[in-house]
Amino acid sequence: MHEMSLAEGVLQLIEDAARQQEFARVTTVWLEIGQLSGVEIEAMKFCFDAVTRDSIADGARLEIIALPGTGWCMKCAMTVPMAEVFGECPQCGSHQMQVTSGTEMRVKELEVA
Amino acid sequence: MCTTCGCGPDEVMIDGEHSHHEHEHVHADGTTHSHAHQHDHGHVAGAAHEHVHEDPQAHSHRHSYAPAHAHAPGVGTRRMVQIEQDILSKNNAYAAQNRQRLADRGIFALNLVSSPGSGKTTLLVKTIELLKGRQRVAVIEGDQQTSQDAERIRATGAPAIQINTGKGCHLDAHMVGHAMGKLELPDDSLLMIENVGNLVCPAAFDLGEAHKVVILSVTEGEDKPIKYPDMFRAATLMLMNKCDLLPHLTFSVRRAIEFARRVNPGIEVIEVSATTGEGMDAWLAWLERGASAAAERKRAAVEAPKPPIAELEAHLSPAS
Numbered sequence: 001m002h003e004m005s006l007a008e009g010v011l012q013l014i015e016d017a018a019r020q021q022e023f024a025r026v027t028t029v030w031l032e033i034g035q036l037s038g039v040e041i042e043a044m045k046f047c048f049d050a051v052t053r054d055s056i057a058d059g060a061r062l063e064i065i066a067l068p069g070t071g072w073c074m075k076c077a078m079t080v081p082m083a084e085v086f087g088e089c090p091q092c093g094s095h096q097m098q099v100t101s102g103t104e105m106r107v108k109e110l111e112v113a
Numbered sequence: 114m115c116t117t118c119g120c121g122p123d124e125v126m127i128d129g130e131h132s133h134h135e136h137e138h139v140h141a142d143g144t145t146h147s148h149a150h151q152h153d154h155g156h157v158a159g160a161a162h163e164h165v166h167e168d169p170q171a172h173s174h175r176h177s178y179a180p181a182h183a184h185a186p187g188v189g190t191r192r193m194v195q196i197e198q199d200i201l202s203k204n205n206a207y208a209a210q211n212r213q214r215l216a217d218r219g220i221f222a223l224n225l226v227s228s229p230g231s232g233k234t235t236l237l238v239k240t241i242e243l244l245k246g247r248q249r250v251a252v253i254e255g256d257q258q259t260s261q262d263a264e265r266i267r268a269t270g271a272p273a274i275q276i277n278t279g280k281g282c283h284l285d286a287h288m289v290g291h292a293m294g295k296l297e298l299p300d301d302s303l304l305m306i307e308n309v310g311n312l313v314c315p316a317a318f319d320l321g322e323a324h325k326v327v328i329l330s331v332t333e334g335e336d337k338p339i340k341y342p343d344m345f346r347a348a349t350l351m352l353m354n355k356c357d358l359l360p361h362l363t364f365s366v367r368r369a370i371e372f373a374r375r376v377n378p379g380i381e382v383i384e385v386s387a388t389t390g391e392g393m394d395a396w397l398a399w400l401e402r403g404a405s406a407a408a409e410r411k412r413a414a415v416e417a418p419k420p421p422i423a424e425l426e427a428h429l430s431p432a433s
Contacts, residue, residue, distance in 0.1 A: 002282065002283065002313065002314040002317065005283075005285075005314070006200050006201075009200040009201060009202075009203060009204070010200055012203060013196060013198050013200070013202070013203075014196075017194055017196055021194055023192075023194065027191065031200075038316075038317075038343050074378070084342070085342045085343065085346055085376060086338075086339050086342045086346075086375050086376040095374070095375040095378070096378050097378075098378070099346075104199075105199060105200040105201065106196075106197065106198060106199050106200065107196040107197075107198050107200060108195075108196060108197060109193055109194060109195050109196055109197070110193070110194045110196060111191055111192070111193055111194075112191070112192060112193075112194050113190045113191050113192075
């Protein structure tokens with residue numbers, strides 16, 4: 001949706017960590033992105049390359065860990081898999097669903113030198 | 114640049130002034146370098162555009178050298194660093210600060226979001242006029258360019274401040290915090306934040322508001338809630354605006370509400386027309402309920418610590 005702002009957020013977190021933990025170079029970045037977060041993975045990779053140019057993460061590899069979406073179906077009263085935020089319950093077809101996971105956008109860890 | 118809407122983060126202006134910004138960069142060699150500048154702009158129509166730096170050399174450099182790197186590349190120097198932080202954590206921290214400032218003052222803040230042209234500003238002007246003498250209102254206006262909307266609000270007598278996001282496609286909590294500082298916000302008032310017209314990006318950026326209110330005008334498609342689900346999921350209330358035009362349209366209110374509840378089963382809906390005033394009573398009642406609840410929470414928080422202080426004073430008073 002707004003991958004450029006998100007990529008800048010990632011770089012800020014990396015730079016904060018670089019100051020605190022004294023590293024000079026980042027070689028790999030692992031992001032956890034939920035299936036329901038609305039983040040377009042290809043756009044994220046493109047933007048990450050653009051914003052990290054001439055930074056300490058220049059040329060770093062971006063690894064995406066995709067997290068599955070799940071929701072609570074109010075009719076079935078149970079947690080079921082969800083592919084879209086407005087998806088229907090795979091058990092009963094109801095739209096009375098609350099997303100319970102899959103909206104994550106996190107920087108998990110870095111490989112640094 | 115945002116690949117969805119072409120926005121970039123630069124060029125933010127609050128009522129025609131650049132907000133004081135500080136940049137910090139970490140260079141590839143591990144040194145950090147930070148500098149801040151303050152620009153003052155005096156614009157006269159057609160006049161040359163001039164930046165005045167108080168001190169052209171006022172860049173402060175802070176170098177912190179990492180230990181010397183004498184290792185051969187890739188030999189035994191690599192390590193893993195755990196981060197485990199939300200990408201939006203910085204924005205969320207600013208939003209939490211804003212929310213606390215608002216709660217301390219009993220201010221009920223709303224983040225109004227919609228597509229461009231849904232009638233947000235007209236609805237806001239009408240709302241302020243109807244609330245005159247009942248509820249004090251201040252407004253933060255977000256647009257990419259111009260301060261026309263803030264001027265329209267000020268014409269009603271309500272204080273308003275304009276944030277121009279430049280290429281940015283949404284307001285963020287940091288900009289709103291600055292704008293709140295510049296605006297006269299009375300205690301127990303209503304703060305309306307009119308976001309940039311965009312149904313995508315503002316969904317993810319918490320500004321510290323009590324609720325997001327999404328405005329869908331009946332001249333738009335009734336399936337917008339499922340086309341832009343993030344925004345309708347993030348909102349507490351959907352205002353269906355321009356309802357006076359329904360007799361001329363094929364728009365089905367029932368279907369639009371069905372689509373909205375499909376992405377957000379709990380969303381409240383009020384049908385309004387800023388032009389004829391239809392439905393405005395229900396909207397004003399919703400606002401006043403929220404505002405009095407916020408004022409009440411503040412009062413309760415202020416009064417809560419009093420009994421222990423009285424006890425403490427009783428303890429401290431000299432025994433006779």
